[in-house]
Amino acid sequence: MTTTPPQNANGRAALTWRPLLIFSAYRVVVAILLLAGIALGGNAGVFSALQPGRFTAVSLLYVAAGTLFLIAAWRRVEPFVVQVVAGVLIDVVAIALLSSALGSSETALGVLLITAVAGGSLLTGLRLGAFFAAAATIALLVVQTLSRIAGHAETDGYTQVALLGIAIFVTSSAAALLARRARESEALAAERGLDVANLEALNAHIVQRLDIGVIALDRDGRIRLANRLATGIIGRLDSETPTLAERAPALQRAFEAGGNTERTPITVSGIDYLPRFVPVGDSQRGGTLLFLEDLTAVRAQIQQAKLASMGRLTASIAHEIRNPLSAIMQATQLLGEAEYLQDGDRRLVGIITKQSRRLNETVENVLQLSRRSPAQRETVNLAEWVPQVVSEWRAAFSGGEVDVQATAVAALFDRSHMRQVLENLLRNATDHAGEHPTVSVVTGRDERGAPYLEVRDNGPGIDAEIRDHLFEPFATSRRGGTGLGLYLSRELCEASSARIELRPEETGACFRVTFAAPDGAQQGGQA
Incomplete structure (x- = not known):
């Protein structure tokens, strides 16, 4: 997984603007030191100028120009390259004029050109770095030539200018190459960092979607990560890092006992789980992954x-x-x-x-x-379909009163499959309702807006002993019953993405079939 690192403001500041700000601040400091040197040192040592007035004026202009470039770098005034080139050229011109005021290019001020050119090369690259080195060398030659004509410099000064020029070119090239390597390393690090972030996000997504609980423990037994199923067992972590002993003492005891190597089920919050502990990394410093498999599922x-x-x-x-x-x-x-x-x-x-x-x-x-055929689902208006099916069923099987309360609700299902389900529920209701059966069929929408159909009767209800196995094959409480009707109804409902369930009622039995709603269906939708 390879992704190009984004060129956001923070990444660019790390590679360009922040170094430029430091370089601009260095320029101002050098200019101030030069001005202070001529003001305080007089004509002693390095600052023994032939033209102190011109040296002072150039230094003042250099301080002013350096301050402007510092403000521009601080405020990140675009374009960046123009600002760097202009700043380096100002350095070359200012240092050349200052050297001329001192009377020769052989002074120590020429060394400042090496720093200026190296800084520009670091910020712009090899091509502009060569341009800066050439400009600085030419400036040194011009100063040396003018000083020689004025009689302030000796003939062998050209040798020192040549050596200084070579040093400037070598430093410029080295600085540019180092800068390129640094940029490549920075870009590679950013790319690798993005890859790691993407992999972490992918791993987190995969872990959250697992069908088993996953808990990551550090070497101190603190919970560092828990997926969706695990938080249902130990609770949400939020920003705290609790220990396993605090959230699940039974799991902590299994961990301390050797990691449940015998794979013994453990009960947590009333549910049986099969824990499995997997060490991660070095046994002394690594953590542990805990997998929790729900035995109920x-x-x-x-x-x-x-x-x-x-x-x-x-x-x-x-x-x-x-x-x-x-x-x-x-x-x-x-x-x-x-x-x-x-x-x-x-x-x-x-x-x-x-x-x-x-x-x-x-x-x-x-x-x-x-041999059940695949479901052919279609949008059906229950207010029209339910009375029709009930009427046809009553004509074929007369057996008690059936009250239909069907509202205009659109549902998505297979007509032939749902006809079998509804007829089976009606037959069960009339068979179990006693001597005077009263059956009602109601349609509507539940609290989530899903369409449903309910069949209720006035019988004694469902025996508690078969309630949990009601939709399994051959589960019946009626003498002579096959026990396959509700099982078949559940299979037909699932084929149409519907769900059948027994609803709690004080008297009688109530079966609800919840359907899938058509896309964009509203209350009162038509078939």
Whole structure:
């Protein structure tokens, strides 16, 4: 993962403006020292000027120009390169004039040109650095020539000017190359830093999306990181770094006991977890990663796998039963039409016929599960669809009163699948409601705005012993029931991205089917 580092203000200041500010401050300090030297030192030593008045005037102008460049660098006046070039040229001209006022280029002031050119090369690069070195060398030659014409300098001064020029060119080139290496290193460091930041963000995103709890502990046992599932166990960390012993003593005991090498489940907040401790880095200074696997979810997955296997096996058995069962039902029908049967024999034939139909219904339900077609979802107006299905069902199966309270709510589902679900819920409601069944069908939206359909009855409700297994295969409390209706209903709902659940009620039973809402659907949406 390689990303170009952004050229933000802070990064550019580190590479350009901050060094320029230091260079400009150095220029002002040098100019002030030169002015102070001529004012306090008189004509002694280095400052034994032939023209002290001109030296003082140039120094004053140099201080003023240096101050202006310092303010410009402080306020970051663009363009940057123009400011650097102008500043270095001012240095070259000022130092050349000061050397001329002293009477020769052989003075120590010529060394200041090396610093000025080196600073400009550091800030601009090799090409402009060579230009600065050439300008400084030419200025030294001009000063030496004028001094020689005026008779203030000796002939061999050109040798010293040449040596100083060579030193200026070498220093300029070295400074430019060092600056380029420094910029490349800075850019590489910024790029690597961005890569590390991106990898940290990616790792954090992956850790947060894991299906198991992850906790990172330092060597002192303090919690440094916890993903979304882990915070549900130990609580939010916010800005504090609590210890594992403070948030989960049971996990701390497992850690102190050797990291749960025997993989023994541990109960935290009433839920069974299987902790696994993985050392990270050096055993003396490194930390530990703690993985928490929710055994409830694992057991649910195992149960689902068992149910799927059992479903396939049951479908295979049902398919094998269907053919001989059809023969039995056909033979029973022919036998029932025989005229020579006595009443007792006809009663036995009726029992065989009734039980064969019951067994055939079970076989049909099982086979329907195994060959269920994919859901063809569409937007349906429950206010129109529900009364139509209920009316057709009552015409086919007369059994009690059904009150429909359907509001204009748009839902997304497969019509044929949901018809089977609604008819199954209506049949269950009338079968369990007693002698005078009263069933109501209600539609609406829940607190989240999702469309739903409820089927309620006035019966005794669902027995507590099968409530938790209500939607599993063959779970039933009705004598003669197959226990496959609600299981089939749940499978059909899931195929349409819907959810069926048993709602708590004081009397009777209430089943709610919550549908997916069409995109942009509002209350009262039409099919």
